[in-house]
Amino acid sequence: MADFRTHLIVGTAASGIGAGALLSIGLLSAAHAPACFALGAIGALLPDVDLDHSIPARVAFSLVALAGAFALVLALAPRWSLAELALAGAAAWLVLRHGVFGAINRWTVHRGLVHSLPAAAAFALATVLAAQRLYGLPVEAAWLAGGFLGAGFVVHLLLDEIYSVDLLGRRLKRSFGTALSFGDPRNLPGTLALYALAGGLYWLCPPAGGLGQRLLDAGLYRQLGARLLPAHGWFEGLPGLALEGLRRLL
Ligand SMILES: [Zn+2]
Structure with missing residues (x-):
C-alpha cells in the first residue's frame, strides 16, 4: 500500500486538477471550487481512518x-x-x-469495511446530504461536493492497488486485490449493513437533477478538449494581468 505522504500528495494534486478542469468548463462555480478541492483531498485520506x-x-x-x-x-x-x-x-x-x-x-480491521467502494459511496452520499441540508448548497453543487469526496476516496483505493504490484519484479504482492474491494468477505453482516447505509443515504439525498446528464454529455468533453490548449497565443494578456496585480499591490 502507498504511504501516508503519497496519499496526501497524489490526492491533493488529483483533486486540484479535477477542480481546475471542472471550473474551466463551467461545471463547477468559483464559489464552490475551493470546498470541492478540500473535500477531494480529505477523501483521499479517509480510507485509512482505521489505521x-x-x-x-x-x-x-x-x-x-x-x-x-x-x-x-x-x-x-x-x-x-x-x-x-x-x-x-x-x-x-x-x-x-x-x-x-x-x-x-x-x-x-484495517483493509476491512472502511477500505472499500461501498464505504466510498456512503461517505460521498453523507457529504451530499450535509452540503444540501446544513449549508443549503444548490442540489448540483451538493452532488459535486459529495462527488469530490468520493473521487478522492477512490483515488486512495486505486493508489493502494497500484502499490501492491511490484513494478520491478512484475509480481503481485499479497495485498493485491484487497484495496479496491466491494466489502469484507470475513464480515458479511457488516458489509450488508454498509450497503444498506449507502442505500438509505441515497434515498435521503435530493435527486441529482440534470447533473448526471451533463456529465454524460459528449459536448462537455469536447469543451474540455478545446480548453486544453490556448485558442490564440500562450499566456494571452499576461503583461496586463501583471501590471494590474502590481497596481493593486502598490
Ligand atoms: Zn489505504
Missing part, C-alpha cells in the same frame, strides 16, 4: 475531525453567539475524533 497507530494518520484524523467541527461552526455561525459556537465546535471535534473515528478504529 490509527501511525503518527501521520493520527495527525491527519485530528485535522479531518477539526475540519468537520469547523464546517459545523460555519454552518451555525449566523445563528449562535461565539460562546455557543466554541462549545458546539469543541463537542463536534470530540464526537468526531474520539467517538466516530475511535469507534471505527475499535470495530474494524
